[in-house]
Amino acid sequence: MGVSVVHSAAELPAAALLAQEQTHEFPHGIALDTTLLAQEYVGGDEYSVETVISRGDVHHLAVTEKFTTQGSSRAELGHTVPAELTDEVREAVLATAEQAIRALGLRNGIAHTEIKAGTDGTAKIIEIGARPPGDHIMRLLSEALGISEARAYLQTALGERPDVTPLRSGxxxxxxxxxxxxxxxxxxxxxxxxxxxxxxxxxxxxxxxxxxxxxxxxxxxxxxxxxxxxxxxxxxxxxxxxxxxxxxxxxx
The missing domain is CATH 3.30.470.20 (ATP-grasp fold, B domain)
Structure with missing residues (x-):
């Protein structure tokens, strides 16, 4: 919400106005800080990695491909599980996600890591959260691979070995x-x-x-x-x- 891709100084006033219009979080109505934040733009295709971590062992469930609007905004239009990737890009995305998880010291639970990757095999972290993915991605995991991320999360919380074995390949x-x-x-x-x-x-x-x-x-x-x-x-x-x-x- 309130995010713009800015290419020149002339576009800054409109971007600032849009950002400061977002005074409350949707849908819960929580008041937001209206301080402006400028970040370097990172190019590339968008993916997320869905991961279960148990006693420090990292189990990547799938890479999700993300589809967005272009132009000045990046609204998410959809997701596909699993992403169709070259081996080089997949390895870069998974390695980058694992490095981030270990850097944060996550040992038990789940992680949703959003990444942008280039065709040259580079991958950069956009966001990582120790939380379930939104937008029905857990359902996509279940439909495509037969994996219940929610079940694996609970198993990890109970100290059990999480069941992360795919039951099908779709x-x-x-x-x-x-x-x-x-x-x-x-x-x-x-x-x-x-x-x-x-x-x-x-x-x-x-x-x-x-x-x-x-x-x-x-x-x-x-x-x-x-x-x-x-x-x-x-x-x-x-x-x-x-x-x-x-x-x-x-x-x-």
Whole structure:
């Protein structure tokens, strides 16, 4: 929320205004510090690593591929488990995540590490949290690989060996539905149906919706299962391309 990619000094005032408009955390309404923070931009493709740590042993469950908007914002549009990667990029992403986990001294629990990786085999940490992943990624893990991260987390907390063995080799994807612009939702057309597809809608006709510049602007999501990451991504592109979100600037 309130994050902008800035390319020149001329773009700073608008970026500062957007950042300071975010006075309360969504959805719990917690007051936020409105101090501005500028960070170096890190390029590359976005991934996250889902990990269970038990007595210092690191078990990476999967690498998740992340899809975002481009331009001045980086709203997340979806995730796919597991990510389709070259061996070089996968090794770099997993090694970087493990280095971060060990540097923080995490010994028991789980970690969600967000990373940007380049095609040259470099990987940089964006964020690491000793917490479950959001956006239904744990469900994607279960659907794609048959792994329950929640169960492994509880087993670790109880001092038991976590069950992290994949039960199958598939893929699952989630894609978020967004409005083309801010306004009043009129209708969502052509929602997908069928075996292996789950659709959820957050907004109803008449609700106000935001532009797709952050993760709050979502109006729903679609979850799909497939045999491979490539098939999941192709199916997700097809179904989301068919969905039309109709928005009016004023409700009539």
């Amino acid at each position: 893929a699952a994807a989630i894609r978020f539905l967004t409005a083309p612009q801010a306004g009043t939702l009129r209708w969502i057309h052509d929602l997908p149906e069928g075996q292996g597809v789950t659709t959820s809608v957050y907004k109803m006709p008449g609700d106000e919706v935001g532009a797709p510049q952050d993760n709050i602007g979502r109006v729903g999501h679609v979850i799909l299962c497939a045999r491979s990451a490539r098939e999941a991504n192709e199916a997700a592109l097809e179904v989301t391309g068919a969905v039309k979100v109709e928005v009016a600037t004023s409700w009539r």
